[in-house]
Amino acid sequence: MKTALRKTFVLGCLALAATCAGGTGYGQQPSATQARARVQLETLERLAARAEKSVDVSIDAGVLGLAKGVFAKPNDEKARKVAEAIKGLEGVYVRVYEFASEGQWGESDIADIRRQVKETGWSNVVNVRNRAESRTVEVHLRAADGKIGGLVVLSTEPKQLVVVNMIGDIDVQKLASLQGQFGIPEIDLRGDDDDDKDRKAETKPAAKKP
Amino acid sequence: MRFRKMIAGLAASAVLVSALSQHAAEARGVPGYDAAVKLVETYYKAKSRGIPWYARGAVGVAKVVSADARRVARYGNVKIAVFEDQEFTPGTAAEFGPALRQRLAPHWSRLLAVGGVEDGQVYTFVRRDGELFKVLTVVIEPRDAVVVQADLNLEEFAKLLANPEDESRALTRDATTADDK
Numbered sequence: 001m002k003t004a005l006r007k008t009f010v011l012g013c014l015a016l017a018a019t020c021a022g023g024t025g026y027g028q029q030p031s032a033t034q035a036r037a038r039v040q041l042e043t044l045e046r047l048a049a050r051a052e053k054s055v056d057v058s059i060d061a062g063v064l065g066l067a068k069g070v071f072a073k074p075n076d077e078k079a080r081k082v083a084e085a086i087k088g089l090e091g092v093y094v095r096v097y098e099f100a101s102e103g104q105w106g107e108s109d110i111a112d113i114r115r116q117v118k119e120t121g122w123s124n125v126v127n128v129r130n131r132a133e134s135r136t137v138e139v140h141l142r143a144a145d146g147k148i149g150g151l152v153v154l155s156t157e158p159k160q161l162v163v164v165n166m167i168g169d170i171d172v173q174k175l176a177s178l179q180g181q182f183g184i185p186e187i188d189l190r191g192d193d194d195d196d197k198d199r200k201a202e203t204k205p206a207a208k209k210p
Numbered sequence: 211m212r213f214r215k216m217i218a219g220l221a222a223s224a225v226l227v228s229a230l231s232q233h234a235a236e237a238r239g240v241p242g243y244d245a246a247v248k249l250v251e252t253y254y255k256a257k258s259r260g261i262p263w264y265a266r267g268a269v270g271v272a273k274v275v276s277a278d279a280r281r282v283a284r285y286g287n288v289k290i291a292v293f294e295d296q297e298f299t300p301g302t303a304a305e306f307g308p309a310l311r312q313r314l315a316p317h318w319s320r321l322l323a324v325g326g327v328e329d330g331q332v333y334t335f336v337r338r339d340g341e342l343f344k345v346l347t348v349v350i351e352p353r354d355a356v357v358v359q360a361d362l363n364l365e366e367f368a369k370l371l372a373n374p375e376d377e378s379r380a381l382t383r384d385a386t387t388a389d390d391k
Binding site: 045048049051052053054055056057058059060062063082100180181182183 | 328
């Protein structure tokens with residue numbers, strides 16, 4: 001009889017654990033870090049009506065939690081790099097707006113984003129300006145407790161606007177491996193000086209690829 | 211004494227089983243494919259054609275082909291509704307997207323929302339279901355619309371996360387078009 005009771009108790013505990021486990025994941029509350037580094041992007045939604053194309057990718061902590069397991073494949077080098085890059089990530093939010101002509105969006109449309117990344121705790125760490133193409137890229141970081149709490153990439157072109165908000169402890173060195181993943185577009189970080197370098201490089205013979 | 215313990219143990223188990231059953235019942239009641247189809251029908255006043263996975267050849271929209279075996283391996287438990295040659299005014303995307311999101315909340319997480327003059331609207335929602343990942347994609351184009359719900363394995367889910375727009379379109383394309391191979 002004792003064995004039966006023990007079995008019943010163990011089964012009960014397992015069932016309770018399963019029930020509790022079922023309640024986590026998608027219903028996760030945002031951590032304090034996430035709450036601080038999450039930028040409100042709702043004001044951008046009005047641009048969708050003016051844009052020729054709008055893309056809104058939202059990967060919250062629950063979905064990202066699933067992704068971490070998926071990308072941690074031991075045999076796939078690219079997947080491993082992505083897994084490394086997203087190790088501390090808690091969310092990825094991407095907004096891309098493409099316009100048919102210039103003048104469809106203005107500074108007032110991104111004023112609220114700028115206001116948020118100027119608040120205490122945020123630092124503007126990258127500023128790329130390419131006057132020839134009227135293109136700018138800004139990277140704003142939020143540091144908390146000696147760790148990166150999140151970042152915002154704001155990329156503007158006359159006919160395109162890209163806002164990427166990543167939340168969590170991000171390894172900036174590995175960010176490049178996330179371009180092209182999770183809906184994050186390739187962002188050209190070449191500025192005016194780099195273009196000059198490129199123009200000089202064009203006169204030299206191309207290096208052989210290994 | 212032993213009898214009381216046994217009764218108490220059984221009662222505890224019964225409570226847990228009941229809780230689990232309620233959880234399962236809630237899962238059964240999760241809005242998904244049906245809710246999305248209904249919304250497209252009511253919002254755009256359109257009529258859909260549900261296409262059973264293995265009977266698509268009969269309706270002429272898509273043929274059952276040899277590649278179906280491969281697709282079934284990629285996507286399980288597929289449900290498809292096709293709206294053909296009907297009016298889907300693209301200008302209503304600003305209202306339809308939030309309405310769909312509201313219908314599926316809080317059970318589904320929105321992964322993707324695309325709005326485009328030429329590309330139409332694409333909405334993708336995801337939800338964990340045990341070992342599988344349920345994906346619900348709605349594509350609205352000026353004259354056609356498709357609602358697809360499918361179960362993805364880990365590998366397919368990884369592809370979807372890596373490239374949400376292309377993979378969402380691939381899912382609806384694979385589900386509704388014939389493969390000539």
